[in-house]
Amino acid sequence: MTDPAKAPGNAARRRGRPPRTESARTRDRILAAAREEFSAHGYDRTSVRRIAQAAGVDPALVHHYFGTKEQVFAAAVEIAFAPAPGAPDTLAEGPPDAVGERLARFMFGVWENPATRAPLLAILRSALTDDTAAAVFRRLVAEQLTGRVAARLRLPDAELRAELAAAQLVGTAVLRYVIRLEPLASADLEQLVAHVAPVVQRHLTHP
Amino acid sequence: MTDPAKAPGNAARRRGRPPRTESARTRDRILAAAREEFSAHGYDRTSVRRIAQAAGVDPALVHHYFGTKEQVFAAAVEIAFAPAPGAPDTLAEGPPDAVGERLARFMFGVWENPATRAPLLAILRSALTDDTAAAVFRRLVAEQLTGRVAARLRLPDAELRAELAAAQLVGTAVLRYVIRLEPLASADLEQLVAHVAPVVQRHLTHP
Structure with a gap:
């Protein structure tokens, strides 16, 4: 039996990187939350913290996937x-x-x-x-x-x-x-x- | 000699209504302040109090001349x-x-x-x-x-x-x-x- 702590999935989770499909879902959830926040409150009044809260994730994860607030905005509206x-x-x-x-x-x-x-x-x-x-x-x-x-x-x-x-x-x-x-x-x-x-x-x- | 307190100008000032030309200047100052505040902060984040402060007048004077915030906005942008x-x-x-x-x-x-x-x-x-x-x-x-x-x-x-x-x-x-x-x-x-x-x-x- 493998040590569960060494299974690739768990190791990835420990580093804060969920497996690929979950990762895609998280990204989508962050983008949806970002669109809603930017649309409701405008660019200047929306923060990465606020987007993370609306998406139910840690702000660090938003930075991890998208970078700065400007980059979250660009990704959210690019669609x-x-x-x-x-x-x-x-x-x-x-x-x-x-x-x-x-x-x-x-x-x-x-x-x-x-x-x-x-x-x-x-x-x-x-x-x-x-x-x-x-x-x-x-x-x-x-x-x-x-x-x-x-x-x-x-x-x-x-x-x-x-x-x-x-x-x-x-x-x-x-x-x-x-x-x-x-x-x-x-x-x-x-x-x-x-x-x-x-x-x-x-x-x-x-x- | 007339009692200064009874002079028409002073009486008007005491009631908070400046004489006509001063009144026009005050209105213009309020409208200019309103345009600046609405432009910089948007409708929802601009208050009559904020406009009054920017114009250097009492908020009651803004209400006296224009009525509600919506009416100040309409007057400010109508030009x-x-x-x-x-x-x-x-x-x-x-x-x-x-x-x-x-x-x-x-x-x-x-x-x-x-x-x-x-x-x-x-x-x-x-x-x-x-x-x-x-x-x-x-x-x-x-x-x-x-x-x-x-x-x-x-x-x-x-x-x-x-x-x-x-x-x-x-x-x-x-x-x-x-x-x-x-x-x-x-x-x-x-x-x-x-x-x-x-x-x-x-x-x-x-x-």
Whole structure:
């Protein structure tokens, strides 16, 4: 019989590193707690201690998995920008004359989904009130959204165009989902896509 | 010689109501302090007591002039939406095919001006984190912006169109002035108007 204290699982637990599947669950629980805390209280009023408490883990474990508060924030909100697994090219590939519609559907898709709406709200609220969170937002938008879209445009000012298209999408999301301005907040999704897609398209490809 | 205690000015001061010009200065000082506090700390973390302290007045005077915290907030941010004196029709009147450019120039005008940028930042930050502030924002946008623009449109969905035009403007302001996404943040104003105006115009008047 092996000494239980020498079994790999126990040794790992003693070092504070749970086995792989448990580790993934713990990470997910920390990220979910982080999204909720950042969304409810904003970046500056959320601490690693508070996130750890909400996730039911030791603060050291949060630092172990993610590093600083800024890195927890980036990890917690990245899901809202990352393409869905298996659909990595939805935004930047496909017919160029339908890129506006693809971007509009992507934006409404993540905001209509409660699981991705929370991180988006967290990032928006935090980025508007805190410079560090704004820097994370800048990096994510550039890497995941405008950079990928602009890379495929053949026009001058490609980055500026991608950012102005993003402005239409971000502004629509803010007024519909956060401010809840009517009739925008209750408008039918297909009607909205019909209005927003041509404008995003125009930003990106109009000569 | 009159009894100084009976002079009208002193009597007014004793009742806590300063004479008219001083009264206007006090109101302005309270509004400036309110804008600064709401902008720096958001709606929920700003109290009438805090605003009074920043303005160097008694909290009772803030209540006397403005009423509740919600009413102080509405008064403090209304300036950002109210048309400049003498130019009440800039947004809704003038040639219909230049309404997009007028709205774009109006938006960039208030954000480029430090005096009106502060109340806009205050309202945006607060509206994204607090339901009461969001309700004030909804009312101001509807009364001062989309309502006035929509009233002059002859197309179906006039209000929705006005709100989607506002979404482009709000989103552009957020990414340029708050998040400071590059190259948008440093882009030349005329270049931006050239990109944004046709899109706002399209929202409002494209059949």
